[in-house]
Amino acid sequence: MIIKEYTEILESTIAGTYLTLRLNAPKIAASALPGQFVNIRTGDGFDPLLRRPFGVYDRSGDTISVMVLLRGRGTRALAEKNAGDTISVLGPLGNPFPAPHPGKPPLLIAGGVGAAPFLYFARGLSKPKMILGARDRLLLPPLESFMSACELMISTDDGSKGSRGTVIDVLKQFDLSAHTVYACGPKGMFAALSEYFSAQPVSPLAYFSLETYMGCGFGACKGCSVPAPDGGLKLCCTDGPTFLWSEVML
Amino acid sequence: MKNFTIHTLGFRNPVLTASGTFGMGGEFDGLTDYSKLGGITLKTVTPRPRSGNQPPRILETPCGLLNSIGLENPGMDEVIRIIKSEHPFRAYDTNIVFSIAGETADDFTRMADAVIGAGDIDMLELNLSCPNIHAGGATFDSDCANVRAIVSSVARLDFPFTVKLSPNQDILGNSIAAEDAGAHALTISNTFLGMAFDRKTGEPYFRNKVAGFSGPAVKPMALYNVYRVAQKVKIPIIASGGAASAGDAIEFLLAGASFISIGTMNFVEPDIAETVADGLAEYLREK
Numbered sequence: 118m119i120i121k122e123y124t125e126i127l128e129s130t131i132a133g134t135y136l137t138l139r140l141n142a143p144k145i146a147a148s149a150l151p152g153q154f155v156n157i158r159t160g161d162g163f164d165p166l167l168r169r170p171f172g173v174y175d176r177s178g179d180t181i182s183v184m185v186l187l188r189g190r191g192t193r194a195l196a197e198k199n200a201g202d203t204i205s206v207l208g209p210l211g212n213p214f215p216a217p218h219p220g221k222p223p224l225l226i227a228g229g230v231g232a233a234p235f236l237y238f239a240r241g242l243s244k245p246k247m248i249l250g251a252r253d254r255l256l257l258p259p260l261e262s263f264m265s266a267c268e269l270m271i272s273t274d275d276g277s278k279g280s281r282g283t284v285i286d287v288l289k290q291f292d293l294s295a296h297t298v299y300a301c302g303p304k305g306m307f308a309a310l311s312e313y314f315s316a317q318p319v320s321p322l323a324y325f326s327l328e329t330y331m332g333c334g335f336g337a338c339k340g341c342s343v344p345a346p347d348g349g350l351k352l353c354c355t356d357g358p359t360f361l362w363s364e365v366m367l
Numbered sequence: 368m369k370n371f372t373i374h375t376l377g378f379r380n381p382v383l384t385a386s387g388t389f390g391m392g393g394e395f396d397g398l399t400d401y402s403k404l405g406g407i408t409l410k411t412v413t414p415r416p417r418s419g420n421q422p423p424r425i426l427e428t429p430c431g432l433l434n435s436i437g438l439e440n441p442g443m444d445e446v447i448r449i450i451k452s453e454h455p456f457r458a459y460d461t462n463i464v465f466s467i468a469g470e471t472a473d474d475f476t477r478m479a480d481a482v483i484g485a486g487d488i489d490m491l492e493l494n495l496s497c498p499n500i501h502a503g504g505a506t507f508d509s510d511c512a513n514v515r516a517i518v519s520s521v522a523r524l525d526f527p528f529t530v531k532l533s534p535n536q537d538i539l540g541n542s543i544a545a546e547d548a549g550a551h552a553l554t555i556s557n558t559f560l561g562m563a564f565d566r567k568t569g570e571p572y573f574r575n576k577v578a579g580f581s582g583p584a585v586k587p588m589a590l591y592n593v594y595r596v597a598q599k600v601k602i603p604i605i606a607s608g609g610a611a612s613a614g615d616a617i618e619f620l621l622a623g624a625s626f627i628s629i630g631t632m633n634f635v636e637p638d639i640a641e642t643v644a645d646g647l648a649e650y651l652r653e654k
Contacts (some may be wrong), residue, residue, distance in 0.1 A: 118397050119397060120397075121636075121638065158635065160635075162581040163430040163582070163584075163611065164429045166427050166429075166430055166431065166582055166583070166635060167427050167432070167634065167635060168634075168635060205636075207637070319600065330425060330426075332425050332634045333394075333633075333634035333637070335394055335398070335635075335637070336390060336394045337388065337389060337394040337395065337633065337634060338388070338425065338434070338634050339419060339424065339436050339437070339439045340434065341422075341424035342419065342421075342422050343422065349502060350419065350421070350422075350439075
């Protein structure tokens with residue numbers, strides 16, 4: 118059941134280009150599962166107009182957290198909020214991550230802020246391996262919580278942190294057929310992963326958790342469609358946001 | 368308390384939702400109390416299924432929203448089948464307004480007849496104005512004679528209906544023609560045509576180049592259209608264009624509307640129509 122909840126900001130932390138908000142959201146927290154997202158009204162006025170979608174980054178008791186990359190008007194408006202302020206949150210939205218296939222331990226692949234939904238997911242798994250990539254170290258999300266919940270492998274395009282290269286360079290050391298793969302990140306990362314997966318002798322069991330431009334988040338506006346290989350379209354919000362990698366064209 | 372009626376249909380209050388912004392109704396289940404609304408308008412249905420436009424489909428602008436959805440819907444036959452077998456609308460304690468768009472002028476009467484026959488529907492909306500279809504490039508309301516022909520044919524069914532018009536055509540001429548031809552109400556209006564460009568590629572942002580513009584940004588223009596149509600017609604006007612509060616709804620009533628339809632803001636605040644209805648009730652009591 119989707120709930121609109123006015124939530125108090127308990128903590129607002131800015132680290133580099135990332136904002137983390139911990140929200141008192143007892144109703145949403147009661148049912149939010151890893152892989153689902155919330156749609157947040159970033160201001161009180163009409164500009165920005167639409168809510169902004171964020172994967173549930175963490176959940177504890179009555180609280181949920183979101184991790185936000187500060188990149189536009191909506192996210193900057195959120196950064197100006199303080200602890201004690203109230204924001205309107207709609208959720209939980211979308212479908213949770215499917216469980217890892219028995220005998221195929223999870224392997225998480227994240228690009229930048231795409232790591233956000235994986236912390237809550239990882240907490241319910243036994244310290245999964247996670248490949249986390251970014252263009253440079255400044256675009257990597259805060260690492261502490263991921264380090265405690267995951268076995269972290271970092272790559273940056275410029276080598277400023279972790280190994281030099283992309284997540285695919287790290288991924289090459291893994292036997293994909295032995296894992297259930299979950300990926301979340303920018304479009305370019307999905308495109309590169311699709312190409313890599315297509316070249317495998319056996320199609321890997323891999324899921325893409327997408328971030329798209331979204332109107333409502335609950336299936337009414339039909340604004341967040343994603344092309345499918347059969348020529349059809351999927352709605353990111355209600356069909357996803359997690360899809361089998363071969364179900365969507367990116 | 369005022370009486371809110373279109374043709375033979377009474378409404379508990381003058382607040383409706385706009386087609387294309389309230390899905391097929393079920394999307395808002397649990398998010399708003401339907402029994403607080405005058406009615407809900409379902410997403411426009413076309414004779415055949417439409418998968419809609421390839422993305423991108425929406426773009427936010429200051430206080431507004433551009434959309435190029437392309438009338439995505441499962442098609443008339445499928446919707447009629449669902450109505451007859453599952454009766455989804457019976458669960459909603461409010462008037463159900465069913466929006467239709469034909470591919471030909473004859474489609475409207477044929478579709479209207481089929482929907483009325485399926486039951487569970489309280490009113491029809493003839494969407495003569497959706498700007499996103501390219502069939503020949505023109506919309507039905509680009510020609511007053513078309514409007515007159517379609518409306519007079521549907522009027523013969525003697526079932527409550529409203530005619531949704533575009534602000535990008537001769538909305539005043541079309542309003543007068545629709546009233547003359549027997550329309551029971553007018554919905555003023557559909558979205559305004561708009562554009563955006565991708566500065567990196569130099570191309571229009573949307574594949575169809577133009578998109579429909581809606582949201583609080585269009586309210587002053589919608590008010591103007593409602594005002595000038597209200598000077599010329601006697602049938603009820605359902606105002607649709609950027610209303611986001613009871614205060615906005617009051618302005619539309621002052622401009623001459625009898626009903627207010629909430630559109631884009633449903634995406635932002637799924638219970639906005641209920642909030643507007645509550646606020647408006649207070650105003651109408653004081654009147």
